[in-house]
Amino acid sequence: MIEIDVSLARNTGFTLTAQFTAPQSGVTALFGRSGSGKTTIIQMVAGSVRPDQGQIRVGDEVFLDMAKGIDLPIEKRRVGYVFQDARLFPHLSVDNNLRYGQRRARHAHSIGFEAVVDMLGIGHLLKRRPHTLSGGERQRVAIGRALLAQPRLLLMDEPLASLDEQRKLEILPYLERLRDDLKVPILYVSHSIDEVLRLADTVAALQDGTVLACGPLADVLSRPELLPVLGRFDLGTIFDCVVKSHDADLSLSTITFADGELRVPLVDRPVGAPVRARIRSRDVSLSLSRPIDVSVTNRLAGTIGSLRREGGPYVNVEVKLANGKLQSLVTLESVDRLALEEGMPVWAMIKAVAVDSRSPTFPVQNEPFNPPSHSAGPNLRLVAGRSLPPGLE
Secondary structure, three states: OEEEEEEEEOOOOOEEEEEEEEOOOOEEEEEOOOOOOHHHHHHHHHOOOOOOEEEEEEOOEEEEEHHHOEEOOHHHHOEEEEOOOOOOOOOOOHHHHHHHHHHOOOOOOOOOHHHHHHHHOOHHHOOOOHHHOOHHHHHHHHHHHHHHOOOOEEEEEOOOOOOOHHHHHHHHHHHHHHHHHOOOOEEEEEOOHHHHHHHOOEEEEEEOOEEEEEEEHHHHOOOHHHHHHHOOOOOEEEEEEEEEEEEOOOOEEEEEEOOEEEEEEOOOOOOOOEEEEEEEHHHEEEEOOOOOOOOOOEEEEEEEEEEEEOOOOEEEEEEEOOOOEEEEEEEHHHHHHHOOOOOOEEEEEEOOOEEEEOOOOOOOOOOOOOOOOOOOOOOOEEEOOEEEOOOOO
16 A cells, blocks of 8 residues: 655645555546645655655555654655656657666666567657657656656656647557556646546545545545535546447447446447546436436436535535436526435436546457547537537437
């Protein structure tokens, strides 16, 4: 496990109090608005910032224990650090930048040079200098350099923040492959919910220097009490699903999960592949009777678990399904008109489903399904790297 319990008070008035535990595997995202303390935490893990008090432990290694006087120097912590800007050595070729990371390794090379180059798709860049690379290429090289130092933990501080949308889409598949193919745990700093949805297994949500919650992504990003971090209109529910079928003529896919099926915009994943469906609470309407003569395709039966006033005209309604739950954001007027109350049976009508892959972008056992391309017109929005219509009806 990765155990962090630290506190720090700066003379600027900023105070950080962070206490959470994360798995020593997969991607743990530190998520929150700018200035919430995300970067400060990973700087403490790296050893470049010292807290006023606290402890940091990664597995059986104690990085820091202020009470016992333990504070491992940076080089002994064996962490790889990837910054917002790649920070490559401009006078060195890509090959020599990578070799620099390899020379810093203090342990046997469990991650080989050729394997890293192949994984990140940078073999054709080895003779080039950093100034000739695109932003996405530079970040891939920076990741490779960090990996070749044989880290026990990889720290990524908003590695996509300085990239435009096209470059983000270029590098995200490589981050997915890094997550899926290597056993190196990653602490990933981001204020982008789409990046977190696509990459993270665990989320620590921060606000104003405090960790409000830490746990599995689907749990944390569905909590109504985290509205200050997520934003009222980004709160929703996340389901882990499997691709059941594709209908290229209608540009739709069917995905299945514990509580049934969903029809969604065409997914570029093969049948049987895992996908993650994110349903925003603002995209879920409620009906007291089974919807029949409506255009909305996706309808799920459930009962009202709770109603939570969110300020202004809004109420968040938690709908209990047979195996899970769903959030719906409705108006107070709708609650009064329908006389909604806990325990009442309802039908949830899902107007839009944003789907994000949890499988490698690279071909695996099945041949990938390649849907026809769609033009991103004015009525499309980009969600987790895909252009989706505002409502599936």
